[in-house]
Amino acid sequence: MFHPRRTxxxxxxxxxxxxxxxALPAQTAQxxxxxxxxxxxxxxxxxxxxxxxxxYGTTAASFSESGGxxxxxxxxxxxxxxxxxxxxxxLSGLTNGNYKLTAWVRSGGGQNSxxxxxKNCGGTEQxxxxxxxxxxxxxxxxxxxxxxxxxxxxxxxxxxxxNWINVDDLTFASGTGGTTIKGSxxxxxxxxxxxxxxxxxxxxxxxxxxxxxxxxxxNYARVKVWVNAADGYNGKAEVLALAKRIKAQGMKLLVDFHxxxxxxxxxxxxxxxxxxxxxxxxxxxxxxxxxxxxxxALKAQGTTADMVQVGNEINGGMxxxxxSTSNWSQLAGLLNSGYDAVKAVNSSTQVALHLAKGGDLNxxxxxxxxxxxxxxxxxxxxxxxxxxxxxxxxxFQTTLDDAASRYAKPVxxxxxxYPFRLDSEDSHENIINLESELVSGYPATTAGQTRWMxxxxxxxxxxxNGRGLGVFYWESTWTAxxxxxxxxxxxxxxxxxxxxxxxxxxxxALPAMAWFSHR
Numbered sequence: 001m002f003h004p005r006r007t008x009x010x011x012x013x014x015x016x017x018x019x020x021x022x023a024l025p026a027q028t029a030q031x032x033x034x035x036x037x038x039x040x041x042x043x044x045x046x047x048x049x050x051x052x053x054x055x056y057g058t059t060a061a062s063f064s065e066s067g068g069x070x071x072x073x074x075x076x077x078x079x080x081x082x083x084x085x086x087x088x089x090x091l092s093g094l095t096n097g098n099y100k101l102t103a104w105v106r107s108g109g110g111q112n113s114x115x116x117x118x119k120n121c122g123g124t125e126q127x128x129x130x131x132x133x134x135x136x137x138x139x140x141x142x143x144x145x146x147x148x149x150x151x152x153x154x155x156x157x158x159x160x161x162x163n164w165i166n167v168d169d170l171t172f173a174s175g176t177g178g179t180t181i182k183g184s185x186x187x188x189x190x191x192x193x194x195x196x197x198x199x200x201x202x203x204x205x206x207x208x209x210x211x212x213x214x215x216x217x218x219n220y221a222r223v224k225v226w227v228n229a230a231d232g233y234n235g236k237a238e239v240l241a242l243a244k245r246i247k248a249q250g251m252k253l254l255v256d257f258h259x260x261x262x263x264x265x266x267x268x269x270x271x272x273x274x275x276x277x278x279x280x281x282x283x284x285x286x287x288x289x290x291x292x293x294x295x296x297a298l299k300a301q302g303t304t305a306d307m308v309q310v311g312n313e314i315n316g317g318m319x320x321x322x323x324s325t326s327n328w329s330q331l332a333g334l335l336n337s338g339y340d341a342v343k344a345v346n347s348s349t350q351v352a353l354h355l356a357k358g359g360d361l362n363x364x365x366x367x368x369x370x371x372x373x374x375x376x377x378x379x380x381x382x383x384x385x386x387x388x389x390x391x392x393x394x395x396f397q398t399t400l401d402d403a404a405s406r407y408a409k410p411v412x413x414x415x416x417x418y419p420f421r422l423d424s425e426d427s428h429e430n431i432i433n434l435e436s437e438l439v440s441g442y443p444a445t446t447a448g449q450t451r452w453m454x455x456x457x458x459x460x461x462x463x464x465n466g467r468g469l470g471v472f473y474w475e476s477t478w479t480a481x482x483x484x485x486x487x488x489x490x491x492x493x494x495x496x497x498x499x500x501x502x503x504x505x506x507x508x509a510l511p512a513m514a515w516f517s518h519r
Contacts, residue, residue, distance in 0.1 A: 015460030029430040035153065036089065038170035040064045041071045041252060050075060053170075053260065054090075058083035061157070069104040069137045069168040070326060077157040078164040083214065088154040091172070094146050097121075100175035101142040101354055105130045106166040109441030111136045112158040114165050116140065119154055122147030126519070131455040132441025136394030137168070139401075141462045143177030143519060148380075172517025178519040179461050181412055181470025183220030184502065188478040190242055191233045197481040209477045213502070217516030221246040222254040222414075222472045224312065225294055226263050227272035229490040236294050241327060243303040245340045245386040252306040254296070254472070256354075257291060259311060259318050262488055266356050267322070280322045280330055284337040286513065287319075290339035297350070304346050310338030313356040313384055315367065325370070325390070326342040330372035339377040351377070352416045356384040361399045368407055380469070381407065386450070387439040388432055399418050404467035415501040418452035419444040420512065425480035425505045428494020444499070446511045453515035461519060471515075476502035 036052025037043075047064040049055050053075075055062045055096040058504070061079035068074040077085055088329050099118075107114055109132035121144050128142045135294045144151065155167055188208055189197075203417035210221070223242055226234045239255065246253050258264035261272045271278075275286050297306055317324040317331045325331060339351050355373065357364045368381070381403050404411045422444045432438070442448045453473065460468040478484070478497050485493030504510050 001205055005024060013511045021161065026101050026224045035091065035170060035172040037309075038172070039068065039071045040073045040075045043073075044100070045073060048176060049250065050087075052089055053087050054079040055085060056085050057085040059085060061085045062087045062160075065168070067244060071168070072375070074166045074168040075155065076166050077159065079159070079161065081161050082159065084158045086154055086156050088152055090120075090150070090152045092150045094149050094151060096146050096149060096175060098143065098176045099151065099172060100177050101144070101170060101172050102139060103142075103170045104137045104168050106133050106137055107131065108134050108164045110160055110163045111165075112160070113161065114157050114163075116142055116167070117154040117156060118142050118144040119152050119423050121145070121151035128458050129451065130167075131393050131458065132439075133393045134440075135392050136167075136398075138393055138459065140158070140458050141177050141494055143175070148368055172492060175460055176409070179457065179468060179470035181220045182218055182470065182516045182518065183222055183251075183470065184473040184476035185222040185224070186210065186213075186242070186246075186475075187222070187224040187234055187256075187476050188475055188484060190238050191231070192477060192479065192484050195481050197477075197479055197484065198476075198507050199477065199503055200506075201428065202510045202511075204508055206475045206507075208245075209503070210249050210251070212243055213476065213513070213516070214251060216513035217511065218251065218416055218513075219516075220252045220254060220306075220470070222256055224256040224258055226258055226261055226488075227260060227290060228274060229488045230261065231491070233488070236297060240297055240303070243298055243516065244301065246342055247303045252329065253298075253303060253473065254307040254309065254352075255294065256309040256312055257294075259287060259290070263312070264318065267315045269318045269320045271319050275319070280333070283319055283322055284333050285332050287337040288341045291338050294347060295342060295345040305342075307348050307350040307352055307380065308338075308342045309352045309354045309382060310342070310378075311354060312411075314355055315355050315357060315363070319354040325367070326350075328370050328374045332371065332376045335371070335376050336376075341398060350379045352380040352412070352414070353378045354382040354384070356387025356415075357390070357399070358383040358413070358416075359395035359399055361402055362393070364403055365406065366397050369396045372407065379409065381409050384410065384415040384474075385456070386411055387418070388437050388444070393459065400460065400468070401463055403465050404465070410467045410469045411460075411463060413456060413471040415472060415474040416456055417451075417474045417497075418449045418512075420446045420504065421498045421499050422439045422509055423499070425498050426482070426494045428496050429484065430499050431496040432500065446504075449500075449510065450512040453512050454518055457515055457518040474501060479503050479507065480505070
């Protein structure tokens with residue numbers, strides 16, 4: 001059982017249980033500048049204050065017990081009554097500079113807050129929430145700049161009765177953290193605006209959606225390309241116009257080639273009508289010419305793409321049937337045609353291959369092992385990860401870390417999202433509209449959406465060797481606007497995604513945009 005249980009210590013709960021942590025007792029400095037007992041192995045089970053650590057608040061709710069991440073023991077916070085507790089360690093004699101705390105954590109969720117912080121280090125306190133993960137350990141990192149030769153490592157729970165966290169294997173060492181991509185897909189924006197869609201900042205002032213996203217901290221935008229869409233959007237001309245706006249905001253640009261006239265995803269990779277009946281050899285030329293044409297036009301107008309996806313969610317390949325994964329040599333030829341076209345336009349543009357397998361370790365390995373064996377060229381790995389479809393956060397971190405290590409490539413989340421409510425604004429049923437579809441610990445509220453994005457960003461940031469590039473939120477601007485629905489061939493089709501946008505039903509920017517400012 002992962003749920004920590006305490007029976008004897010419940011009898012020792014102090015009268016202060018549930019009171020706010022309004023002050024800290026005097027701190028006792030460690031003799032050395034290194035973290036003491038980061039694995040909680042020194043005292044065995046039941047230690048009220050593990051060696052090297054101090055406690056404040058409902059101290060009976062903080063203890064060591066069996067079941068460590070790597071060793072025999074771990075730190076747990078748990079009580080049968082509501083509690084607020086801090087387990088902390090003060091380090092002095094530090095050489096000023098950049099540091100990074102690494103910790104392995106689990107949480108059953110439900111707390112008012114549960115986080116690890118680095119504070120009193122000379123600058124702004126740095127916090128990382130504990131992701132909700134009852135099934136497996138998740139690694140998180142907390143970077144900080146030490147400027148006063150000291151720092152306090154603080155593990156905090158403000159919890160309800162029965163809530164629990166586990167923490168183990170903490171390390172504190174020189175290093176930097178942070179991600180470089182804080183992006184969102186804005187492919188639906190131009191059509192939304194043309195049909196009367198409006199966007200407001202959190203104060204209710206109407207403005208340019210891209211400017212609102214940029215002011216929240218977005219630094220990268222993702223835009224899809226269809227070959228000849230039925231509604232006239234998401235083609236070359238629209239991408240060129242949107243790219244100018246994106247670059248004018250100082251953002252970088254990711255161009256997502258679907259190689260279709262409509263949605264390309266794991267269930268559909270239909271050829272564009274203009275390429276129907278073409279031989280495999282001709283399709284390779286089609287891919288090259290189309291990719292080169294769009295990217296060269298972007299370069300010519302001064303908006304060179306910074307990253308390109310050759311294909312969208314190509315779990316089963318692309319341009320079926322010729323480019324199916326049932327014929328890897330042909331799929332490799334198509335992918336390499338796209339890669340070569342990207343590099344011919346601009347050699348520094350990064351080429352990503354994108355799968356919808358964010359929590360599928362074996363599936364991701366099979367796909368990229370096959371790609372490598374067939375000589376497919378790529379620079380970056382992109383994964384879609386939707387928690388209601390693609391496995392647990394533990395599965396997600398395991399897959400992401402493995403991909404970065406196994407193929408020695410940077411990784412990023414090409415798509416993720418989460419609902420801030422379940423009801424629809426238009427008459428079209430939302431894709432996620434039931435409580436039973438949600439991820440445990442993440443309610444369909446603005447707070448739940450914000451928590452999801454912060455925790456996803458934390459997991460990407462924790463990818464070893466700095467290979468976690470960042471996250472793209474999928475379709476941040478796809479609000480409910482009549483005519484801007486799923487089906488480009490049907491103007492009356494509705495939007496099943498407005499409850500997962502980053503603008504609310506009142507068109508105001510949602511609190512979840514705060515994740516753009518995540519380290």
